[in-house]
Every structure is written in structure tokens, then in C-alpha cells.
Amino acid sequence: MEIKQSSSPTSFIDSTVVPGDVVLDLSSMTNQTIKLGGGLRQDCDAISAMKAGTLRFSKPNKYWIESSQKRYVPCVEDTVLGIVVDSKADNFLIDIKGPALAFLPVLAFEGGTRRNIPKFEVGTLLYLRVVKANFGMNPELSCTDASGKAAEFGPLKDGYMFETSTGLSRKLLSSPTCPVLEALGKKLSFEIAVGLNGRVWVNAASPDTIVVAANAIMNSESLSTAQQIIMVEHLLKNIQ
Amino acid sequence: MEKSDEMVTPGEILGRATDLNAGKGAYVASKNNTIYASLTGFRRIQPSPPGSPDQKPTVEVTGHKAHGPVPEPGSVVIARVTKVMARTASADIMCVGPKSVREKFTGIIRQQDVRATEIDKVDMHLSFRPGDIVRAVVLSLGDARAYYLSTAKNELGVVSAESSAGATMVPISWTEMQCPLTSQIEQRKVAKVVS
Numbered sequence: 242m243e244i245k246q247s248s249s250p251t252s253f254i255d256s257t258v259v260p261g262d263v264v265l266d267l268s269s270m271t272n273q274t275i276k277l278g279g280g281l282r283q284d285c286d287a288i289s290a291m292k293a294g295t296l297r298f299s300k301p302n303k304y305w306i307e308s309s310q311k312r313y314v315p316c317v318e319d320t321v322l323g324i325v326v327d328s329k330a331d332n333f334l335i336d337i338k339g340p341a342l343a344f345l346p347v348l349a350f351e352g353g354t355r356r357n358i359p360k361f362e363v364g365t366l367l368y369l370r371v372v373k374a375n376f377g378m379n380p381e382l383s384c385t386d387a388s389g390k391a392a393e394f395g396p397l398k399d400g401y402m403f404e405t406s407t408g409l410s411r412k413l414l415s416s417p418t419c420p421v422l423e424a425l426g427k428k429l430s431f432e433i434a435v436g437l438n439g440r441v442w443v444n445a446a447s448p449d450t451i452v453v454a455a456n457a458i459m460n461s462e463s464l465s466t467a468q469q470i471i472m473v474e475h476l477l478k479n480i481q
Numbered sequence: 482m483e484k485s486d487e488m489v490t491p492g493e494i495l496g497r498a499t500d501l502n503a504g505k506g507a508y509v510a511s512k513n514n515t516i517y518a519s520l521t522g523f524r525r526i527q528p529s530p531p532g533s534p535d536q537k538p539t540v541e542v543t544g545h546k547a548h549g550p551v552p553e554p555g556s557v558v559i560a561r562v563t564k565v566m567a568r569t570a571s572a573d574i575m576c577v578g579p580k581s582v583r584e585k586f587t588g589i590i591r592q593q594d595v596r597a598t599e600i601d602k603v604d605m606h607l608s609f610r611p612g613d614i615v616r617a618v619v620l621s622l623g624d625a626r627a628y629y630l631s632t633a634k635n636e637l638g639v640v641s642a643e644s645s646a647g648a649t650m651v652p653i654s655w656t657e658m659q660c661p662l663t664s665q666i667e668q669r670k671v672a673k674v675v676s
Contacts, residue, residue: 282646283646283663284646284662285662285663344567373606375565375606377564377565377610377611378565378566378567378605378606379566379567381567
């Protein structure tokens, strides 16, 4: 087994890094603008990793660290599944599995005015978009998209919600469609909402379908494409 | 001409309003025109300044314990921002004028008091961050929890701030400060330092 010398930056791309690894040396890459994504930090000329994960690179100049955690750090424009914890005069307090409760303004709905404020009970599951996520402040959410339309945001009725890691949520939302969802979709019909904060909601006509879909998704995290398809076929055999 | 110091406690009669003026630590009860002490300390009589309309000496109570300065409406304070929220920012008042305070005072900067123009479009996160040192003026005694502060003048605002990389930032305009290590620009409501 040969040991690679880590003098060139390309040796770290797509390999596992731990906090403290210097992944890029800016003094050897002059006249380039590099965009740093999550998990990377600049110390004068050295770019070092802050999270444990895989270093990814996308052309022309974006570097970031991909990792999967159970804890969610709110980012602007993420779509998340939140649970109502409390309601105040101006905001609903929503738990989105982050470090602080998030605020959902009572007017952040399509056609929302002071006269038609929705009444959500404690425990209602909502599909939301993160509007503001500054460090140290409570995140702000909204039930509309950027142009003010409802666009599928809002309360989710019936169905079953379960928690996953953030990495699995991102895999489920990636395009082309994740193999486990494609395999399930060929045989079953169900509805799914994925929150980037590690929550997934599944709804279908019969409880059997919901349970099979949820189990398949939960099992698929560490499996390769072929293994996922085999696992789904195995689960579907049991209900048919 | 100072009389010998006698120790007085709050509520003690210091004299008649017809003979004396009430100074620091003393007040006049208008019902019976007597001057009472409001602090514990030594009773001192100061002669009236020459040229004043009435020639009554002033009686005052000078505390035997030196108290730290207390923020008053209109005084300029230096405060450290502790929490930034959607419409307010909380700050711990550290100095009143040139003197540092002895006990903890809290101040609140509301969204409408951050600057003088376009006050409803103020983003608190782009004006202050936790840990910033700001120069503000006390608007009022506020509510039971905190003084109301304002930074709505050119010379008020963030005086010193740390960037996310940990270095003290250099102000480059009234809205921006730059980190010397990473050259990143962060937004703040910067105070104009008059040299």
C-alpha cells in the first residue's frame, strides 16, 4: 500500500478529514478565487477542516466538507420539518432539532393577515423554510416560498414522522432520485416530506405501506445502491 | 466654612427650607418646608456661590461610601452587547462617561434606536453581534429590567468588534468592518471616531 504525500491539495478531495487537517494551502494557489463551504475555516494562508467528514470539491472553485450528523445546524433556505412547541403573540415557537427554538411569525403564510391567524396545537408537524439563521439568534421560519406563495409548506396531516441523520435527508433529496425511493415507488404509492434537519414524514393509504416505506428508508443509510434495491425487495415480499 | 461632620440617616431633618437650599442627598418636603436627608452620610453645609439670587447656604449629605457612577438619561455609556434578537439587542453597561461602573447595569437597544434613517429596515444582525463594544447614549431609565439605549448618531455605535476568525476588526465605513487576518468584511453600525 503506498502512502501518498499530502503536499498537493488534490489528495484530500473525496477523502476523510478530521478537524485540524490543513486541506488546502493558499500560498501554492495564487490568483484563484475559492469558495469555502461548511466545515472549512481560513487561517491566513491555510484552509483547515473544522468538522470530521469527506472533503468535496465542485467545479470551478467550491470546497466543502460533507458529514452526517444527528444534530442540525440551521441554514438559510433549508426546508425543514418542525414541531410546534408554543405560540406567542407574534410568533409560533417551533422545534427544528437545532440549538435553539425557531420563530415562525404568525403572518408568514400565504394571504396571512391579523384576522386569519392559523391556530396550531402544540405538537403539530409543519413543513417550513428557514428564512434567517444567524449565529446566536433564534432562527426565523416561514410557511411561504420566497415569492410569498404557499408552495406545499404548512401543516402535514396524518402520516408518520421519524428521525434520521442529516446525511440521509440530503441523500433522499438528491437528484437523480435516491435508489431506495425509486425502488419503493415502483411498487407502492406513498407521499413523503423530507426535512434537512433529520426528520422524514411518510403518508400512504394503508398503515402497512407506511411502515414498509419508513423501515426501508431507515435501513438504507449505510447501504450501497444494489444493497438498497435488494433490501427493498426483501421488505416488499413480506407484505405481498 | 464647613460645619463639623455629623452623621445623618435618611429621613433626618437637616434644616428649614427658609434657611437652607437642599443639595445632594437632601430634599425639601413641601408640606412643612423642611429639608430631609435621603442618603446616609455626613451633613455638610456649603456656602452659597456668589452672585446667586438667594444667599442661602446649601446643605448636602456626602456619602461615607463612594458609590460607582449610575447611568442617567443623556449620558454616554460604553456597553458590551450580550444578545442580539430580531428587534432588540441587549448590552451590559460597563462605563458611564469616563468612569467604570461598580455594579451590573443592563441596557436594551431597540430596532428603532439603532440609527436615525430608515429605522424600520434595520437588521439587528447586520448592526451588532454578541461581544461587540458599543458607545451609546441612555434614552431613559426604561423598564425594570434594562435601560433604553440609542446609537442613532454618527459618533455612536460599534467601537470595537472581533471577527469570526478572532481578530479585532478595522472599520472601513459606517456600515462595514474588515478582519485583518482573513480580509472578510462584516456589517456593523460603526461609530465615527472623532480624532
